[in-house]
Amino acid sequence: MSKLTPLPLVILASALMVTACASSRRNPELAYVERPVEQLYNQGTDRLDRRDYTRAKLFFEEVERQHPYSEWARRAMVMSAYASYRARDYTTSISGAQRYLSLHPGGSEAEYAYYLIALNYFDQITDVGRDQATTESARNAFLEVIRRYPESEYARDARVKLDMVNDQLAGKEMTIGRWYLRSNQTLAAVNRFRRVVTEYQTTSHSEEALHRLVEAYLTLGLRDQALAAGATLGHNYPGSDWYRMSYQLLTNEGLNPDAVDDTTRRSFLQRLIPGGN
Incomplete structure (x- = not known):
């Protein structure tokens, strides 16, 4: 669902500080030959630039293997997870970012590692006709980024993507709710529509959810309760087609x-929709 995310600035800046020699731009065999950490790291970033993500990951892993206690090894761990993400190997990328966080929870790359986990889930979101467990995971991961780093550039992007995630989850609730309504399982439908109104009230599905509650x-x-839902719909979306339909149903x-x-509306909402106004 998202465009490929640019290489994180904090890591890119570190890579650019390294001066790569001509030999590090070749394609060496990846057998264990001890090489300077800067050379290995630069070869990894070079492969990223060429979109050779599989080879890039191998070079970053070699940084860890040959220089496990260096600062570069810590950076390479996140870069390896990033290369896996670009290769759409989401499971490996998530586990790599989680491994970094377990070993270096306070590391300078931790902020991006949390964000990378969220991106991996976000890119796997499917249409509302399918299970939305991955969407829920994306939502939780973006909320974690926002909670931990509220002023960061990653939190700003997380908020934008979180709106898209919430709209997806609300759409799933609406799909199920409509099915329950058609199947005459009205109470089950009410629970779905109420969830949209209470948890996803800022999404594009809120109007229809209120109308479906009226129905x-x-x-x-x-x-x-029908009157309360209709009054709320009219208050928040007075010119909408959904309100016109609800208004007709109620006046009938x-x-x-x-x-x-x-x-009166607020009193209804306090009983009907927790947190309503």
């Missing part, structure tokens, strides 16, 4: 959502 509550004979039942004042 469902009227089916159940819960007129006050002798209910007027326009007559509900803010105090």
Whole structure:
């Protein structure tokens, strides 16, 4: 779903500080031949530039193997995970980033490692007709980035992607809720639509969810709840087609959502939708 993320600035800056010699730009055999750490690391970044992600990962692993206690080994661990991400080997990338965090939780690359885990899940998001476990994992991972590093550039991007993730999850809830409604499993449908309104109220699905609640509550004979949902829909989206449909349904039942004042609406919402306003 996302474009390929550029090489993280903090790591790229470190790589650019190393002066690569001509021999490090060749394709050496990856047998164990002891080489300077800078040469190995530079060969890895060079392979990244060439989009040879498999070979890049091998060079970064060689940095760890030959120079395990160096600062470069720590950086190479994250770079290896990044190379796996670019190769779409998501499982390996996630495990590599998690390994870095377990060994260096306070390392300078930890911020990016958390973000990289989230990107791996984000890129695996499928359409709403399929299981959304990976989407949930992406949501949790982006929230972790925001919680730990709220002012970082990664947190800013995480917030943007989190909106997309939430819209996806809300869409899944709506798909299931509509199916329940068509199958006359109205209470089950209500739970799905309520979740959209309470947990994903800023998504594009909130309007329809409120309308579907009007439909469902009227089916159940819960007129006050239907009126509360309709009044909320009219308050937040007064010109929407969903409100026009809800308004017609309610007035056909002798209910007027326009007559509900803010105090009554808030009172309804406190009982109906936790955190509503």
